[in-house]
Amino acid sequence: MQQAKNLKEYRAELREALGDEFLRQAMDKFARFYPGARARAFAGMDVDGLIREIAEAKDKAAARMDELYEQFKAKAEAAGVKVHLARTAREANEIIAAIAKENGVKYVVKSKSMTAEEIHLNDHLEAEGYEVTETDLGEWIIQLRGEGPTHMVMPAIHLSRYQVADLFSEVTKQKQEVDIEKLVKVARRELRPRYIEADMGVSGANMAVVETGAIGIVTNEGNARLVTTLPRVHVALMGLDKLTPTLAEGLRVLRVLPRNATGQAISSYVTWINGRNECAASPDGKKIMHIVFLDNGRSALARDPLFSQVLRCVRCGACANVCPVYRLVGGHRYGHIYIGAIGLILTYFFHGRDKAKNLVQNCINCGACKVVCAAGIDLPTLIKEIHARILDEEGHSAPSTLLAAVLKNRKLFHSLLRTAKLAQKPVASGGYIRHLPMLLAKDQGFRALPAIAAKPFRDLWPRIRPEVKSPRYRVGLFSGCVQDFVYPEQCVAAVNVVAGKGAALDFPMDQSCCGLPVVMMGEIAAARDVAKQNIRALDPGKYDYILTLCASCASHLKHGYLKLLGDDPAWAVKVRQFADKVIDFSSFVHDVLKLTPEDFRKDGGSVTYHAPCHLCRGLGVKDAPRDLMRDAGLDYKPSEEEEVCCGFGGTFSMKFPELSAELLAKKLAHAEATGAQTLVTDCPGCVMQLRGGLEKKGSSMRVKHMAEILAQQIK
Amino acid sequence: MNENRNPVELFEEKAKAVSAVVSKVASMREAVAYALDVCDKKQACQLLVSGCSEPLSEKGQALCETKQQKVIAAPGLSPEFFADLEGSARERGILCIEKGMRDHLGGVDIGFTLADFGIAETGTLVINSNSEELRLATMIAEFHVAVLPQSKIRETSRDLEAELAALTSVQPSYTAFVTGASRTADIERVLALGVHGPLELHILLLED
Numbered sequence: 001m002q003q004a005k006n007l008k009e010y011r012a013e014l015r016e017a018l019g020d021e022f023l024r025q026a027m028d029k030f031a032r033f034y035p036g037a038r039a040r041a042f043a044g045m046d047v048d049g050l051i052r053e054i055a056e057a058k059d060k061a062a063a064r065m066d067e068l069y070e071q072f073k074a075k076a077e078a079a080g081v082k083v084h085l086a087r088t089a090r091e092a093n094e095i096i097a098a099i100a101k102e103n104g105v106k107y108v109v110k111s112k113s114m115t116a117e118e119i120h121l122n123d124h125l126e127a128e129g130y131e132v133t134e135t136d137l138g139e140w141i142i143q144l145r146g147e148g149p150t151h152m153v154m155p156a157i158h159l160s161r162y163q164v165a166d167l168f169s170e171v172t173k174q175k176q177e178v179d180i181e182k183l184v185k186v187a188r189r190e191l192r193p194r195y196i197e198a199d200m201g202v203s204g205a206n207m208a209v210v211e212t213g214a215i216g217i218v219t220n221e222g223n224a225r226l227v228t229t230l231p232r233v234h235v236a237l238m239g240l241d242k243l244t245p246t247l248a249e250g251l252r253v254l255r256v257l258p259r260n261a262t263g264q265a266i267s268s269y270v271t272w273i274n275g276r277n278e279c280a281a282s283p284d285g286k287k288i289m290h291i292v293f294l295d296n297g298r299s300a301l302a303r304d305p306l307f308s309q310v311l312r313c314v315r316c317g318a319c320a321n322v323c324p325v326y327r328l329v330g331g332h333r334y335g336h337i338y339i340g341a342i343g344l345i346l347t348y349f350f351h352g353r354d355k356a357k358n359l360v361q362n363c364i365n366c367g368a369c370k371v372v373c374a375a376g377i378d379l380p381t382l383i384k385e386i387h388a389r390i391l392d393e394e395g396h397s398a399p400s401t402l403l404a405a406v407l408k409n410r411k412l413f414h415s416l417l418r419t420a421k422l423a424q425k426p427v428a429s430g431g432y433i434r435h436l437p438m439l440l441a442k443d444q445g446f447r448a449l450p451a452i453a454a455k456p457f458r459d460l461w462p463r464i465r466p467e468v469k470s471p472r473y474r475v476g477l478f479s480g481c482v483q484d485f486v487y488p489e490q491c492v493a494a495v496n497v498v499a500g501k502g503a504a505l506d507f508p509m510d511q512s513c514c515g516l517p518v519v520m521m522g523e524i525a526a527a528r529d530v531a532k533q534n535i536r537a538l539d540p541g542k543y544d545y546i547l548t549l550c551a552s553c554a555s556h557l558k559h560g561y562l563k564l565l566g567d568d569p570a571w572a573v574k575v576r577q578f579a580d581k582v583i584d585f586s587s588f589v590h591d592v593l594k595l596t597p598e599d600f601r602k603d604g605g606s607v608t609y610h611a612p613c614h615l616c617r618g619l620g621v622k623d624a625p626r627d628l629m630r631d632a633g634l635d636y637k638p639s640e641e642e643e644v645c646c647g648f649g650g651t652f653s654m655k656f657p658e659l660s661a662e663l664l665a666k667k668l669a670h671a672e673a674t675g676a677q678t679l680v681t682d683c684p685g686c687v688m689q690l691r692g693g694l695e696k697k698g699s700s701m702r703v704k705h706m707a708e709i710l711a712q713q714i715k
Numbered sequence: 716m717n718e719n720r721n722p723v724e725l726f727e728e729k730a731k732a733v734s735a736v737v738s739k740v741a742s743m744r745e746a747v748a749y750a751l752d753v754c755d756k757k758q759a760c761q762l763l764v765s766g767c768s769e770p771l772s773e774k775g776q777a778l779c780e781t782k783q784q785k786v787i788a789a790p791g792l793s794p795e796f797f798a799d800l801e802g803s804a805r806e807r808g809i810l811c812i813e814k815g816m817r818d819h820l821g822g823v824d825i826g827f828t829l830a831d832f833g834i835a836e837t838g839t840l841v842i843n844s845n846s847e848e849l850r851l852a853t854m855i856a857e858f859h860v861a862v863l864p865q866s867k868i869r870e871t872s873r874d875l876e877a878e879l880a881a882l883t884s885v886q887p888s889y890t891a892f893v894t895g896a897s898r899t900a901d902i903e904r905v906l907a908l909g910v911h912g913p914l915e916l917h918i919l920l921l922e923d
Contacts, residue, residue, distance in 0.1 A: 026903065030904060079886035079887055135911065137901040141901065154901060156901050157904065159902070161905075173772060176770060182769055184909070185766035185909070186769045186771065188910055188911060190771065192820065193774050193778050196820050212880065213886060220897070220898050220899060220900075221912070222912030223911045225850070226854055229847065229889075247883060265837045265894075266894050268733075268894050268895050269891065270891075273889055274884070274887060274888045274889075274890075275887030275888065277888070278845065278887075
């Protein structure tokens with residue numbers, strides 16, 4: 001639940017979560033377990049194909065939501081079920097309370113429903129005088145503790161067996177042993193009488209199949225079976241997004257949902273209920289059944305060209321499972337009711353700007369969620385878009401507006417960087433800023449920040465520009481600001497690697513920052529302006545490739561620009577041509593220039609690798625850098641969790657230094673554990689983070705950009 | 716991945732992977748004997764249902780005390796097989812019932828039922844549970860013993876789409892997919908079986 005009023009309070013909550021040792025360990029264990037379990041569960045299956053099919057089918061269903069609702073209602077009501085549509089959370093609560101009242105209900109048992117969490121159903125029913133018991137073990141535990149869930153599928157993942165034993169001791173008024181097996185049995189016995197005395201069972205549903213009129217419920221514990229069988233009244237509550245035209249589509253979701261959620265091929269139980277079934281507890285021997293569909297903004301979402309895709313979500317929780325930030329702080333700090341990347345988005349629509357405004361800033365933009373989403377939702381882009389909308393609604397902050405204004409004006413931006421170089425003189429030594437001015441230093445002590453270079457790459461270029469006779473490729477070099485002004489030597493190294501191999505390089509001076517920092521700050525208008533400037537500067541008609549050594553720039557130039565300008569008729573063609581030509585350094589050297597072991601010296605020492613998020617996921621480049629290191633005579637020692645974010649995230653590390661520091665510490669520990677001499681990566685932002693961290697630690701490990709290590713090895 | 720696999724073997728492998736106990740039986744008579752045997756051996760020296768030996772609240776304890784003898788719930792059998800089962804059960808002091816499950820909500824030892832289909836790739840039983848007695852028997856039993864004719868096993872849920880559509884279209888109907896025992900990992904992600912439903916699932920693959 002989000003209580004923080006501002007970013008400062010939110011950060012205080014994050015720091016508190018970071019101090020929870022058990023939470024950290026539990027989340028870490030799961031984060032390490034999940035990727036392998038998911039891969040095993042999907043082994044031999046066409047996962048991407050399945051995900052595409054689900055996305056397409058869910059989009060189609062969302063587009064005809066109203067019609068599907070009417071059809072389902074007709075079908076289910078023909079079987080004696082009463083179907084309701086609640087426009088709002090309040091309406092849904094009132095409908096369900098009215099059903100309880102008209103049936104003289106006293107006790108209610110519930111099986112797991114995120115939709116019920118969304119509308120705070122328990123609070124409403126309890127206020128109306130009903131006794132409500134959650135029967136899913138995790139949900140029962142958090143209900144007894146008066147908390148919300150911290151994961152959509154594993155709601156009590158943040159609690160230890162000791163906490164549960166204490167809680168159950170209180171509930172039974174008997175001392176309970178700290179033994180999970182026994183605690184589960186205690187819950188079994190304690191909950192059984194609740195089902196028996198209950199008059200009404202409330203369940204969620206994972207799908208409502210329009211062609212049959214049946215609802216489908218996915219559970220492991222089997223509690224939903226008892227909830228929907230024993231009491232005389234059954235109320236099923238679900239969002240309109242659960243309407244599924246055919247059983248075949250429902251079965252397809254079922255092939256992905258449990259595999260993606262927990263790595264199970266299928267959950268223990270899947271229950272299909274159609275109509276008023278036999279129920280001995282009911283006066284006429286048939287279940288009194290109601291289905292409540294919740295809108296709460298879903299039909300408006302269905303009409304939104306960008307956000308309609310959030311209705312594809314099948315609530316598997318995978319986006320949380322792989323999120324490096326969720327892993328650090330847990331669900332209570334990484335969502336309001338809905339958790340993980342999808343939670344950041346849904347919070348804005350279902351629970352409002354106030355609950356969402358801090359959360360949406362806490363995305364490091366590593367793209368891990370997008371890759372595992374069961375329905376192919378572009379989660380990071382939607383999170384940024386919501387951040388931008390909140391800024392537009394609430395007003396842009398001074399630093400954000402300033403950054404936007406500066407970046408839009410390249411000459412101003414670059415002259416500020418040159419001035420900064422002079423200003424840092426008294427505090428810079430050995431390439432690092434030794435004493436940060438107070439304004440910048442706040443909480444940044446976990447890493448050394450680099451000094452601005454004596455000469456930017458743009459000033460070096462006229463001198464080092466290589467002459468290439470009869471070139472094979474015409475290549476426009478995009479440096480990005482970090483390599484231009486902080487690490488020009490990386491660009492110089494790249495020139496040395498590439499030039500002798502038949503690529504004619506050009507470095508147009510009008511290029512500027514790629515604009516990703518302003519996207520991260522939610523300044524979309526400025527991001528568009530900067531994109532146009534860069535496309536003008538590096539006219540795609542002139543080049544075979546637009547080469548960049550920065551993974552983040554590359555990913556933004558290739559995918560981000562299309563999102564920013566693809567719908568603008570004046571720019572649509574140019575931006576597509578531009579995006580098609582953008583290539584990262586490793587792919588260019590490996591796939592285009594096709595350098596081989598003969599091009600490199602041998603025995604270059606041992607290296608390990610950090611895969612930049614925007615390279616391995618943003619661009620899907622995984623093999624080229626690893627092959628290159630091996631080809632270049634380096635002893636490559638893979639490290640654990642090589643593709644997990646280093647914690648840089650550009651402006652993220654300035655905004656949430658405590659999280660950035662933790663991610664960095666993990667990353668460096670894995671790298672150092674390989675025993676390699678050098679840590680290689682493909683992005684100057686990552687270099688800055690990793691080098692800063694190692695310098696601060698006083699480690700002997702070196703960090704090199706791929707271009708630098710290749711320049712060292714090239715013959 | 717599972718091309719050319721015998722669906723019966725695949726089913727067995729996948730069901731075992733989710734902790735089901737799988738055996739082959741040649742006849743219903745053999746299946747009946749199996750159920751009796753499991754009931755006999757189960758907790759040989761006590762009548763308690765699972766969890767009743769733990770320290771419970773008064774309400775929890777009171778429900779435990781409603782169970783007085785070993786019980787096999789076997790709804791949905793043909794009269795011939797039910798008579799056979801009941802006769803043998805009586806000799807061993809086991810109560811055998813085919814209805815009145817709501818009088819035994821504290822728990823029964825064995826739920827003995829037939830399954831309608833099997834999905835090999837996940838080791839899943841498909842059970843038409845329209846009858847409330849049958850539905851409850853599969854939920855409140857400590858051990859669920861299900862008989863699945865081998866001819867009813869298909870490789871994937873897609874191969875069973877028409878049959879599933881037929882089952883779930885009936886109004887009213889209650890169709891259950893059951894894969895392994897009832898499970899939870901809600902405390903520290905440690906797997907525990909038998910949280911609300913059966914602690915064990917026994918599948919008898921019937922030659923037919």
